[in-house]
Amino acid sequence: MPSITVQPSGKIYQTSSGISILAALLAGGETIAHKCDGKAECGSCHISVIEGRKSVSKIKPAENERLDMTVGVGSKSRLACQTIVGEEDLIIEILSV
Numbered sequence: 001m002p003s004i005t006v007q008p009s010g011k012i013y014q015t016s017s018g019i020s021i022l023a024a025l026l027a028g029g030e031t032i033a034h035k036c037d038g039k040a041e042c043g044s045c046h047i048s049v050i051e052g053r054k055s056v057s058k059i060k061p062a063e064n065e066r067l068d069m070t071v072g073v074g075s076k077s078r079l080a081c082q083t084i085v086g087e088e089d090l091i092i093e094i095l096s097v
């Protein structure tokens with residue numbers, strides 16, 4: 001069962017592979033913006049995947065386009081609503097405001 005550690009708080013959420021990082025965080029009670037409810041339209045669920053990037057789902061065109069329009073994007077940026085948890089533990093930082 002993979003876990004998601006949120007930095008800098010260090011909170012750890014146990015989750016399952018096959019669900020989005022956004023869904024996993026919300027299920028655990030984490031506060032994360034998600035203004036479009038997971039449609040890759042708002043960019044408010046912007047996160048950085050610090051560890052475990054290779055285990056999560058690949059970026060699809062809709063996510064890529066939205067990230068192109070998002071402020072502060074880096075090489076580890078993903079949208080939590082479009083990123084599906086794989087088999088490995090993840091360490092992320094929530095960048096949304």
Ligand code: FES
Pocket residue numbers: 033034035036037038039040041042043044045066079080081082
């Ligand atoms: S919730 Fe809007 S892009 Fe993820």
